[in-house]
Amino acid sequence: MKESLLEILRCPLDKHELELEDAEYDGEEIVAGVLVCAECGERYPIEDGIPNLLPPDMREETPA
Amino acid sequence: MKESLLEILRCPLDKHELELEDAEYDGEEIVAGVLVCAECGERYPIEDGIPNLLPPDMREETPA
Amino acid sequence: MRLESEWSGMSVREEFDDWAASGRDKGMEERHWHTAKHALARMPVESGDVVLDLGCGSGYAGRALRDTKGAGRIYGLDGSPEMARNAAGYTDDSDVAYLVGDFDTLPFADDSIDHVWSMEAFYYAADPHNTLSEIARILRPGGTFYCAVNYYEENVYSHEWQEFISIEMTRWDREQYRAAFREAGLYVGEQDTIPDREIEIPEAAAFPTDDWDTREAMVERYRELGTLLTVGVAP
Amino acid sequence: MRLESEWSGMSVREEFDDWAASGRDKGMEERHWHTAKHALARMPVESGDVVLDLGCGSGYAGRALRDTKGAGRIYGLDGSPEMARNAAGYTDDSDVAYLVGDFDTLPFADDSIDHVWSMEAFYYAADPHNTLSEIARILRPGGTFYCAVNYYEENVYSHEWQEFISIEMTRWDREQYRAAFREAGLYVGEQDTIPDREIEIPEAAAFPTDDWDTREAMVERYRELGTLLTVGVAP
Ligand SMILES: Nc1ncnc2c1ncn2[C@@H]1O[C@H](CSCC[C@H](N)C(=O)O)[C@@H](O)[C@H]1O
Numbered sequence: 001m002k003e004s005l006l007e008i009l010r011c012p013l014d015k016h017e018l019e020l021e022d023a024e025y026d027g028e029e030i031v032a033g034v035l036v037c038a039e040c041g042e043r044y045p046i047e048d049g050i051p052n053l054l055p056p057d058m059r060e061e062t063p064a
Numbered sequence: 065m066k067e068s069l070l071e072i073l074r075c076p077l078d079k080h081e082l083e084l085e086d087a088e089y090d091g092e093e094i095v096a097g098v099l100v101c102a103e104c105g106e107r108y109p110i111e112d113g114i115p116n117l118l119p120p121d122m123r124e125e126t127p128a
Numbered sequence: 129m130r131l132e133s134e135w136s137g138m139s140v141r142e143e144f145d146d147w148a149a150s151g152r153d154k155g156m157e158e159r160h161w162h163t164a165k166h167a168l169a170r171m172p173v174e175s176g177d178v179v180l181d182l183g184c185g186s187g188y189a190g191r192a193l194r195d196t197k198g199a200g201r202i203y204g205l206d207g208s209p210e211m212a213r214n215a216a217g218y219t220d221d222s223d224v225a226y227l228v229g230d231f232d233t234l235p236f237a238d239d240s241i242d243h244v245w246s247m248e249a250f251y252y253a254a255d256p257h258n259t260l261s262e263i264a265r266i267l268r269p270g271g272t273f274y275c276a277v278n279y280y281e282e283n284v285y286s287h288e289w290q291e292f293i294s295i296e297m298t299r300w301d302r303e304q305y306r307a308a309f310r311e312a313g314l315y316v317g318e319q320d321t322i323p324d325r326e327i328e329i330p331e332a333a334a335f336p337t338d339d340w341d342t343r344e345a346m347v348e349r350y351r352e353l354g355t356l357l358t359v360g361v362a363p
Numbered sequence: 364m365r366l367e368s369e370w371s372g373m374s375v376r377e378e379f380d381d382w383a384a385s386g387r388d389k390g391m392e393e394r395h396w397h398t399a400k401h402a403l404a405r406m407p408v409e410s411g412d413v414v415l416d417l418g419c420g421s422g423y424a425g426r427a428l429r430d431t432k433g434a435g436r437i438y439g440l441d442g443s444p445e446m447a448r449n450a451a452g453y454t455d456d457s458d459v460a461y462l463v464g465d466f467d468t469l470p471f472a473d474d475s476i477d478h479v480w481s482m483e484a485f486y487y488a489a490d491p492h493n494t495l496s497e498i499a500r501i502l503r504p505g506g507t508f509y510c511a512v513n514y515y516e517e518n519v520y521s522h523e524w525q526e527f528i529s530i531e532m533t534r535w536d537r538e539q540y541r542a543a544f545r546e547a548g549l550y551v552g553e554q555d556t557i558p559d560r561e562i563e564i565p566e567a568a569a570f571p572t573d574d575w576d577t578r579e580a581m582v583e584r585y586r587e588l589g590t591l592l593t594v595g596v597a598p
Pocket residue numbers: 140144145153156157160182183184185186187205206207208211229230231232246247248249252253254
């Protein structure tokens with residue numbers, strides 16, 4: 001993902017802005033890091049350049 | 065035309081309401097009469113149930 | 129295509145009264161129906177809605193919306209008294225009415241119409257930008273303007289039509305339609321070209337015909353280009 | 364149609380990660396393209412616009428909008444990390460990005476998206492009314508939501524699909540789609556069914572096939588019913 005996506009990306013839960021932490025770049029691409037909600041503190045991982053904005057209860061799910 | 069059309073019909077020139085004069089009815093249908101602008105006084109004829117709301121200069125035109 | 133008229137300076141009324149008197153209203157209905165019916169089917173008309181047909185000709189489109197979607201009242205406006213008279217003669221439905229008026233001075237109250245339809249007529253407006261503003265004015269919020277035209281820039285086969293008609297025609301391309309709608313304060317909901325799959329296209333051996341040099345040209349005109357539909361939505 | 368899964372209580376992530384791993388993302392792309400391309404062509408996307416593809420699968424739709432209309436940035440959202448990973452693998456375009464997220468909690472700012480597209484995905488939303496409100500929230504005024512589905516009430520041939528999928532699917536009819544859009548504060552710009560004219564339908568002698576009892580049924584399913592498109596416009 002590029003930083004331009006950050007401008008419109010929001011916390012799925014409370015729609016507040018996200019802050020990028022521990023970012024790893026490949027040129028202009030952010031390939032890894034964590035997006036942290038400035039309001040509720042919830043953390044969303046970026047893996048292989050793909051941010052995972054699932055609410056935490058859906059992210060943690062394990063196969064039935 | 066029916067009276068329900070009158071509710072939304074307006075003077076083409078100044079968009080003010082129209083008043084129905086000299087109406088002739090066939091049941092619920094207004095078959096003849098004159099629509100008079102409450103603001104500018106312009107008169108629009110109803111003939112065979114069809115109101116003619118052309119602005120006066122287009123209505124009066126004669127073949128070239 | 130024959131040279132129907134070489135007069136100049138005729139008015140909409142004169143030109144189209146003439147068409148109405150010679151039965152061309154019914155000829156257009158038949159041809160336009162091939163694509164108009166697909167555009168009409170897309171309209172989000174709910175039962176009871178008030179629909180205005182701009183440049184209604186024979187009035188077939190409004191009557192179809194009443195039959196298929198239960199539109200509450202249909203008003204067909206035309207600049208030609210003879211067209212309006214013909215249209216009125218084709219129906220007994222008292223919730224369908226016709227009136228004579230001009231695209232540039234729509235005789236309706238603000239926010240009074242649910243949806244506006246227009247087929248092969250919009251480009252005759254003397255001031256199309258003003259006509260769009262008028263449409264935006266009379267539509268209620270969320271109301272749509274379905275504007276269907278066969279005469280447009282990308283349809284190169286339509287360009288010559290101006291030669292046969294004494295009224296100045298506006299020839300916009302797809303993008304100009306979208307831009308003009310937005311300028312007039314309408315959102316653009318969709319834009320599409322609807323092919324005419326029904327007109328009969330003769331086998332290659334029949335070409336050139338009176339109207340078409342090659343089969344390819346006729347296929348492109350009808351099956352590929354077709355009718356340009358631009359849908360505006362009032363804010 | 365085979366019984367792909369008889370598990371119950373699977374999540375979107377589990378079900379569709381599985382599909383992605385077995386290459387069904389590409390199979391869907393091929394079949395859905397027959398009708399999706401016609402709906403995509405209608406979208407009033409201008410060069411530079413930001414488009415969001417909800418339930419993007421392989422991501423083909425967004426990439427097509429970038430190629431044909433010069434969309435500025437494309438975001439494909441999918442609840443399945445494997446789908447998003449596959450989609451990302453099909454393009455090098457740095458103005459196309461994928462993310463993992465759920466329809467019910469869209470991770471975007473208010474008014475931040477020009478147009479939203481969704482093909483064969485909307486009805487998996489756990490709370491479709493809420494998803495529509497979320498879409499209305501993130502669209503800028505005049506932005507559109509193009510919602511295309513093959514699973515809908517009038518398409519009786521789609522009803523059995525629920526048996527093969529562990530996620531609860533919403534089966535609205537045409538009118539319910541329009542009503543739900545309006546309830547969520549979206550205007551309805553158009554509604555249409557788009558036939559699939561490309562899928563090969565064998566000669567009558569070939570029926571029954573594995574999937575179809577009669578040729579008539581297959582013709583009705585594809586050539587007549589097709590894909591239901593409902594277009595919403597944000598006020
Ligand atoms: N400026 C104007 N105001 C009102 N009507 C006009 C007009 N310019 C053209 N028209 C009308 O628009 C019609 C165009 S012909 C199309 C008729 C019909 N919609 C159909 O699909 O067959 C004619 O009937 C003509 O009289």
